[in-house]
Amino acid sequence: MIFALATFGILLAMILVLIRLIKGPTLYDRVLAVNSFGTHTVLLIGVVGFWNGRPDFLDIALLYALINFVGTIAILKFFRYRAIGDVMWTPPQKDEDS
Amino acid sequence: MRLVVYAVILSGLWLLWSGIYKSLLITFGAASVLLVLLITVRMNRIDGDRIEIELNPLKFIGYFGWLLLEIAKSNIAVTKTILSASMPIKQNLFDVPYTQRTDLGQVIFANSITLTPGTVTVETEDGHFLVHALSYSSDDMDALADMDRRVSETELVARV
Amino acid sequence: MSEYEGILQLLSWVLIAGGTFFVVIGAIGTLRFPDFWARLHAASVTESAGVILLLAGLCLHAGWTLVSVKLIFIGLFLFITGPTSTHAIANAALVSGLRPKSQSVPTGNPDEYQP
Numbered sequence: 001m002i003f004a005l006a007t008f009g010i011l012l013a014m015i016l017v018l019i020r021l022i023k024g025p026t027l028y029d030r031v032l033a034v035n036s037f038g039t040h041t042v043l044l045i046g047v048v049g050f051w052n053g054r055p056d057f058l059d060i061a062l063l064y065a066l067i068n069f070v071g072t073i074a075i076l077k078f079f080r081y082r083a084i085g086d087v088m089w090t091p092p093q094k095d096e097d098s
Numbered sequence: 099m100r101l102v103v104y105a106v107i108l109s110g111l112w113l114l115w116s117g118i119y120k121s122l123l124i125t126f127g128a129a130s131v132l133l134v135l136l137i138t139v140r141m142n143r144i145d146g147d148r149i150e151i152e153l154n155p156l157k158f159i160g161y162f163g164w165l166l167l168e169i170a171k172s173n174i175a176v177t178k179t180i181l182s183a184s185m186p187i188k189q190n191l192f193d194v195p196y197t198q199r200t201d202l203g204q205v206i207f208a209n210s211i212t213l214t215p216g217t218v219t220v221e222t223e224d225g226h227f228l229v230h231a232l233s234y235s236s237d238d239m240d241a242l243a244d245m246d247r248r249v250s251e252t253e254l255v256a257r258v
Numbered sequence: 259m260s261e262y263e264g265i266l267q268l269l270s271w272v273l274i275a276g277g278t279f280f281v282v283i284g285a286i287g288t289l290r291f292p293d294f295w296a297r298l299h300a301a302s303v304t305e306s307a308g309v310i311l312l313l314a315g316l317c318l319h320a321g322w323t324l325v326s327v328k329l330i331f332i333g334l335f336l337f338i339t340g341p342t343s344t345h346a347i348a349n350a351a352l353v354s355g356l357r358p359k360s361q362s363v364p365t366g367n368p369d370e371y372q373p
Binding site: 002003005006009010012013014016017019020026027028029031032033035036039040042043046047050055058059061062065066069072073076079080 | 270271274275277278279281282284285286288289294297298301304305308309312313316319320325328329331332335336339340342343344346347350351353354356
Binding site: 114115117166169170173176177180181185187189190191208209212213214215216217218219220221228230232 | 280283286287290291295298299300302303306324328331337338340341342344345349352358
């Protein structure tokens with residue numbers, strides 16, 4: 001029963017985060033919401049797996065955590081450099097005017 | 099020597115993850131370990147970059163326990179802020195100096211700051227981090243200085 | 259023996275319920291807080307307390323099996339990547355020029371804080 005409670009709690013949280021994802025005024029609000037949504041998904045996969053008595057889904061949960069992290073970094077990198085692959089490396093300096 | 103250690107660690111990880119020990123799957127596992135070793139050797143030829151772990155394991159475990167307590171405390175504080183009707187937010191961006199010698203120590207300190215809800219490391223500069231606090235009070239600097247000291251204590255003393 | 263198992267079971271229930279509570283609190287915070295910088299902190303409630311408590315509860319439920327090992331790996335991984343991606347988002351927002359609403363001086367001296 002505790003797993004049912006946890007599943008519905010996480011689903012509720014996911015809906016709230018989705019509302020923020022749609023509303024979120026800036027790009028960074030949205031990236032934050034997507035990243036948070038991914039963390040919720042990892043937890044949901046784990047809890048639902050236990051609820052069904054098949055914790056084998058944990059492999060997928062770990063994979064999802066990996067992809068979520070890489071995806072967040074890729075989105076941020078793309079919006080900063082407009083490129084996902086190699087970027088011309090400039091020494092870190094404060095660009096005040098950007 | 100280093101490669102043997104890697105192979106043992108990778109094989110151990112694979113065996114822990116798989117859980118099914120049939121000859122076909124074990125063959126796949128061995129093949130993937132070999133593939134990873136091959137890639138590691140190739141990458142090592144391009145740049146010999148390595149991370150030295152210069153931490154005192156016992157002290158680090160102690161620090162980890164202390165960090166969990168801090169996380170619990172600050173979680174309760176942030177939860178109160180979220181649930182209160184007025185939401186007493188007092189945001190602030192401020193500099194926090196760090197004293198860690200190694201890169202790994204600095205990473206641990208910065209990630210510890212971010213892990214405790216209520217403070218986030220925003221920018222890393224030479225000698226100090228830029229930290230954003232949700233509800234700033236003048237005790238925050240002391241608390242962060244205390245955390246900084248604890249992280250520095252887990253580092254091994256430099257071999258001169 | 260069964261009493262010991264019962265206590266473990268109860269403890270895992272408490273941990274899972276607590277984790278769910280913090281996950282929901284974090285989501286409410288991301289919805290309620292007024293600006294991006296505050297929401298950052300609400301999201302990290304989910305990422306720290308929610309993840310730790312839920313995974314610890316599932317671990318206790320699974321007992322000494324390979325499933326627990328996987329849960330510990332997921333926990334360690336989220337423990338390292340969670341703050342890193344939070345930092346990446348905050349850093350990208352700072353570089354793009356987004357500043358906290360209620361503060362006029364960026365990187366100011368805390369004493370000059372203006373509400």
